[in-house]
Amino acid sequence: MPLNYDKWANLELSDDSDIEVHPNVDKKSFIKWKQQDIHHKREERRSTLKKLEIERGINAVLLPRVQAIRDGVHEHGPQVFSAEVARLGNTPSPDKPLTDAPGQPTYDEMMQNLFIQVWEKARVFIDDSEKLAAELISQLTKTEESVLHRNSAIADEIAAIEVEEGQKITSEGIRTGFDSSHVNKIGQEENKSQQQHYQPSQKSLEVLNPDAATNTPANTANNTADDLPSLTPSMATLARIPLRQYKALVELIAADKTLLSDVTTDALFVEAFNAGMEKKTTHALQCVNAGLFIQYCNKLGKDGLSLFMQRLTQAREAEAVFMKDVQDTHARIMERSAVLAEQSSSTNNPQEKEQIQLMSEGDTAITFDVPEGPAPENIILEGDAKLQQLDSETVKQWLNQRWSIFEAFDGELKQALSSNSLDNVNKYLANLPVSSAENIVKDLDTAGILNFSSSEIRDETGERIARKGRCPTTGESPLGYVCPVSGYPTHVDEAAWRADATHEHYHEYAQRLREVNEDEHDLRSGRDMTEFELPPTQDLEHTVNLKSWEMLFYTRNFNSIDSLRSQRHLSRLLSYPMTVAGVLHELGPYADRAGGRVSGGGERSLLALRHTLHKQPTPYSPPTPPVRIFIPGARAESQLPPSVWMQLAHLFPHARLHVYFVGPEVNAEETILPFGVPGWSTTVNSHLTLSAIQASWEEVHDAFYPYDPFTDIFFNFHPGLGFPSMLPSSHRPSEGLGQRNGEVVPFREFTPQIDAEWATAFDKMLSTKCPIVCTAFGHADIKRDVDALLNSKQITQEWETVIEPGNNVFSSQRWEVAEFDTRVMIKSNWGLWAVRGRRYDIQNVEMED
Template identity: 35%
Template sequence: MPVDYSKWDALELSDDSDIEVHPNVDKRSFIRAKQNQIHMERQQRRHQIETLKYERQVNDGLMNRISSLLAALKRHAADAETRNPGEVAFQAVMESAGNPADDKVPERPPGVHANVEQPPSYTKMMASLLDQVNKALDEKKPENRYTAMMEEIEDHLRKVQELQSDLLKKLAELEKVESSKITSDSIHTGFDSSHITKSQPSAPGEKKVDDSKVELLNPNFSLTKPDESKATPSSEPDDDDEVQTSPDAHKFAQIKASDYRQSHAFITAHPHILTEKETDGILVLAFDAQLEGKDDFAQQCVHQALLLQYCRALGRDGVAMFFKRITTKGHQAQEVFYKDVRDTYQRIKNRAKEINAQRAAEGGSAGGVEQIQLHAVEPGTEIKIRIPPENSEDEGEKNARKIFEGFSDEMKKALESGSLDKVNEVLGKMKVEDAEELVGLFGEAGVLSLEEQIIDGTTEEGQKKIKELEEQAASESYADDPE
C-alpha cells in the first residue's frame, strides 16, 4: 500500500536545513534570510487581513446610513414637488441620522492604520458625501435637483458596494493563503486541564465511613459454621411458588356466570381483584373442581376468570366497557367471549381427564395406597418384638404397658404373635399418617428392638445365609472404595 505524504505539503518551515544554495552563498545566512522573509510575509498578510476586516466593518455602517438617507428621500419625493426641495432634503437627512449612540466608528485593532488619524464619525462622513453631491449638482445644474440628488447618492452607494465586494474577494484570497500553510502558530493546546474528585470533608461529630470493607461474593458464608451458612434461606421470592386463591377470588368464583349484575357490583367493590394472580387462582379452582368431577362449577370458574382477564385487558375503562358489550343483545363481543370460555374449559377438561386416567393407572400398578412397612436395613440384623410385662413394678415398664394397651385389638394380637409380617399386614391397612404415628409409639414403648441375627452355621441353610452376608459385605466395601 503506497504511503500518502501529501498532508505534509502544507507544512511551512522557516528554518528548513534541507535546502541547496550556490557554493558562493553562505548556507546559514541564506536560511536566516529565508526565515526572515517568511516571517515578514506572514506578518504582513495577517496585518492586511485585519485591516480589510476593519474597513469592511466601517463600510457596512456607512452603507446603512446611505441606504437610510435614500429611503427617506424617496418617501418625501412627492413633497419636493410642492415644497422647497432643499428643505425637504434637509428633513430627510435629519430623519436618517439614526441613533447618536451608533454614530461613532468602531475602534481600530492594534496596528491597523496606525499612521492615520481615527476615522470621523458617520455623521461627518455623510456630511462630506452631501457636500460632494451638492458640488456635482452645482456643476451639472439639473432641472430637477431633488431627483438628481437621489441619483448621485445612489451612485455613491453603488461605489461603496463595489468597494465592499473587492475587499471581500481580497480578504478571501489572503485567508486562503494563510490557512494553506501549517505553521507553529497553528498548534493549539487541546486539553490542558485536569480534574480530581476529592472527598468531601466530614462534618464535625459525624462518623467516618470505613471504605476499606471487603465485598464478599457470599456474605452468608461462615468459616466457623459452614453448614449454617449453606442452609440460610434466600429472602427472594420464588417464581415457581404454587398459585394461591385469595378469599375474594373464592367469593367471586361462587357468583353464577349469568349474574353479570352481581359480578359487576363485586368488581366495583373489590377493584384489587383485577390482577393476573387472581385470574390464575380462579383457574386453579376450575382445574381442581374438574379433577373432582364438578363440571358445572369448573365451567363457572373458567367464566369468572376470563371475565376478570377481559376487563383487565380492555384498559382503564375496561370494566364498564366489558359489561356494556356483554349485556347488549346480539353484540359480537358475546360470541368472542363465550367461545374463549368454551375453549378454555375444554382444555382444562381434557387435561383433567388425562391426569385422572394416569392416576388410576398408577394406582392399579402399585397395588393400592402407599403403605408403611417395617424391615431391618442392616444385614445380619432382625427386628424383635417385645411385649411389655403386664404386672411390673418398674415405672418405665408401666408406661410402656399403658401405651401397648392403647393399641387396637388387631395390632395387639399381631404384636403378641411375635411375627413382623403380621404387624406389617396391620400397618398396610392403615393410612400413612396413622401408621407413622403408631410406629412412633412402638419406639416409646420399646416394643421393637433391633438385634443381631443368630445363624446356625452347622446347617445347610445357615451356611447359605452366611455366604450371602459375606458377598453383600464385600460388594458394599468395594462400592465404598474410590479406587
C-alpha cells in the first residue's frame, strides 16, 4: 500500500525548508521572521480562545440570574426587581470570575450595572406599575436574547479557532500512540505482601463510653497514622548491596519492577534510621544509597532506570553529585538517630528525674541582683523612685523583706547567686525536687533577685525627659504627667498641664513633640527601612540636582520616598555629607552667588575648590591632589558609617576626598602618626579616605601644613561660638539661655566659647585663607555665633564673609528635643554661614610724573 505524505503539508515551516527567497533577503533571517510570525499568531489565537471561554463562563453565570428576575417580575411585579437592586447595593457578594485582569468586577457588580441600564429605559413608566413591569420584562428578555446570540457567536468563533489549530502540526499535538508495559508474575506475591505491610491510615471515632456501643466496639479500628512501611525480602536485598555496585542494583530492580516506588524509598530510610540508632553505620549508608537510587530513578520517569544508569556511567560529575547526596543524607540520619537514641534511653532510664532549669530566650540574659544587706535607717528617694512618688517606709519594708528572703536560702544557693552565674544556679536547682525548685524560683522573683535583661534597642527619651526636664508651668522636676497629645512627660501633674494647655504656644510644641515621638517609634518598629538603602555610584551621563532634598533624592535615584517621615529619617542621616556637598558642588544651592549670599571673594574661593573637584583627568594629566575637608570639633558626624560619607564621594566621581574628623570627643583608641594622638584612618575606596584624630585643632594644626585654598576647606558643625563657656575659669550667665519672640534672651556677663575655647583654633584656621563653613541649630544660634565673632577680643586675624548667614538647604528635617525643656526644639544644620581670612589683592598702579 502506498504511503500518504499529505499530512506533512500542514507543517508550515522548518529550519531546513527548501524555499526560495529574494537574493537581497537572507534565508536564515527570513525563516526566523516567518517562525516569529507563526508563534505570534499562535499566541494570539490562544489569547482570543481564553477570552472567549471566560466570556462564555460569565454568561453562563449571569443568564440564569437574569431569567430568574424576569420570571419574578412576571409573577410578582416590579418589586422583585427593586428588591434585587437593593440587595446588590447593600449586601453584594464578593464572588467574581477567576481572571488575571486587574480590578475584575464581581458578578453582583455586573448585574447591578445591567439593572441600572434596564431601569434607565423603564423608569418613564414609574407611575404605572403594570406598564413598568411590562417594560422591565421586555428589557430583560432583550438582554436574554442578546446573551444567547452572543453565546452562539462565541461557540462559532471557538470552533473556527479549534479547526485552524487542528490543521497545524505542532509539538503540543503529539500524543503517545503505542506504549508497552511489563508484568512480573514472579514478584506479584511480594507486591501483595508489600501492600499489606503499608496500608493508608484509617480514622476512628473516640467515644466517652466505648462499652455502650453495641454496633461498633471501641477497638475495632486502630489509628495507624504512625505506622511506617517495613522491608520486604526484595528491599532487604537492596539494602545489602554495597556502594557503587550499580549493576547489582539494576539487575535486582529489573527482576522486580515493583521496587520502583516511593514505598521502597520510605522503607529503606526507616531501616537507615533504625540502623543509625543501633550504630550500624555501614548498613545505614547502604540503605540510604539504595533509597536514593530508587528515588532518582522515579524522578526521571518511566525509563528512569536506564536513563539514570546512563548518566552515572557516562558522566563522573553525575556520580559525584549522587554520592554527595548519599553522604549528606546519611550524615543527617545518623545525627538525628543519635538524638532519638539518647532521648529513648533517657525516657527508659528509671533513674532519670524531672528538673527545673532557668533558660533564657532570644537575646534575653538572666542575671541575679543579690542584696548587700538590710535597708538603712534613713532612706532618701531620688530619680525614678521619686518620680513614681513612692513612700520611703514602703521602700524600706520591701528592702528588708528582700534581705530576709535571701537570708533564708542555704549557703550553697547564696554562693551560686553571688557568683552571678546561671550555670551554677541551674546546677543547684537540678539536685532539688521539682516542688522545692519551683518555690525557690518563686522566691527569687518575689525578692527581685532574678532579673531578665535584653539587648534590644529601647527608646528611653521619655525617661530622660522625665528625669532632667522641668515643668514649663511650675519650673519643678521631675515630670510625672504624660502629655496626651505628644506622649512625652511634660508637666509635674495634670493641673500644671491644664494650665499650660490654654496657651497658644502649647499646641505648637505639643504637635512637634508628637512628631518626634512617632518618628522614634517608627525607627524601632522593625519595618523594612527601604529609605536607608543608599544608591551606588552615579552614572556620569546623569546630572545631579542639589537645589533641594526632593531634587537630590530624585536625580540620585534613591528609593521612592513616600512619606514626610521617611524624608525626615533620611535627611537626618545625610545632613552632614550633603551640607558639605551643597557648598562644594558646582550645581549646589550656593553656586552663582546664591541670590547674593555668596560674596565676591567667597565666590573666588569656592570656584578654586570646584575647579579641583570637577576637573576631568586626561590620559596624560598628573594625578589630581586630594581635597582635604577638615572638621574641627567633630562629634556625631565622626560616628556616621563610611557608606553615608560615600554619598559625598559619589557626587564628585573625578576627585579624591580626604575627610579629617578632629576633636576631643572623637572616638579613637589607637595612636596614629604623625600626630602622636589617638585616632584612626580608613580608606573606603580610591575616592574617599576617612581619618579621625582625638585632639583639639590647635594641637594638630601645624601637622597639615602647607594649606592650599584650591584643595582645603573647614567645616565647623554647630561650633557654638556664642554659647557661654563651661570652663571653670569662664564667666557664666546668671540667667538661662533661650529665645523669646524670635529674639535672643539677653545675658549679663559671660565668656563666649569663641574667646574661651575657640580663639587659638579659629585664629589658626583664618590664617590659612581657606573657607571656614559653620552651621547652627536655629536663627538664635546663628545670630549668637556671628555676633560673638564680630565682638570677639581674642581673634587677631582679619576675616571676611564668604557666605552670608541664612538657611541651609540640606538641614535635617527632623526636630530634636532638648531634654531639659521640651519647648526647646532644634534641627541639625538648620543654618549656614562661612568666612575666611582676609586676602588683599595687590594691583600695580602707574604713577604719573
